[in-house]
Amino acid sequence: MSEPIDEATEMFAKILVFNCVRETFLEDIHSGQATLGQAEMKQLMRQITNKVYTFLKYQGDPEFMTAMAKRYPNEWDKAEIDEELLATKRLFGGDQP
Numbered sequence: 001m002s003e004p005i006d007e008a009t010e011m012f013a014k015i016l017v018f019n020c021v022r023e024t025f026l027e028d029i030h031s032g033q034a035t036l037g038q039a040e041m042k043q044l045m046r047q048i049t050n051k052v053y054t055f056l057k058y059q060g061d062p063e064f065m066t067a068m069a070k071r072y073p074n075e076w077d078k079a080e081i082d083e084e085l086l087a088t089k090r091l092f093g094g095d096q097p
Contacts, residue, residue, distance in 0.1 A: 003081050010079040011072070015065075018073045020051035 024047040028034040036044070058064040 005079055011069075013079055014073055014076055015068050015071070016052065016055050018071055018076075019068050020055050021048055022073075023071075024048055024051065 025034065025040065025044045029036050029040070029044075034040060055068070
């Protein structure tokens with residue numbers, strides 16, 4: 001499925017992922033300072049959940065979003081539609097993407 005990229009959505013996704021996923025315990029794992037056992041996975045999921053919740057809760061606050069956007073990852077690849085995620089929607093939520 002090759003849809004044109006919605007640039008505003010792509011920017012929002014990258015800002016969210018950078019601030020809510022990249023800036024977590026995952027960075028310690030990436031740098032070799034930690035391993036990913038059950039306790040670390042729980043810590044990582046808690047951090048990501050709390051960060052995403054906070055991000056979504058305050059996405060309408062211009063000051064918050066300005067601060068988040070200052071850490072935009074320009075060097076990341078272009079976003080693409082995730083077919084596996086769409087397949088989950090079709091599996092649990094109907095046939096239409």
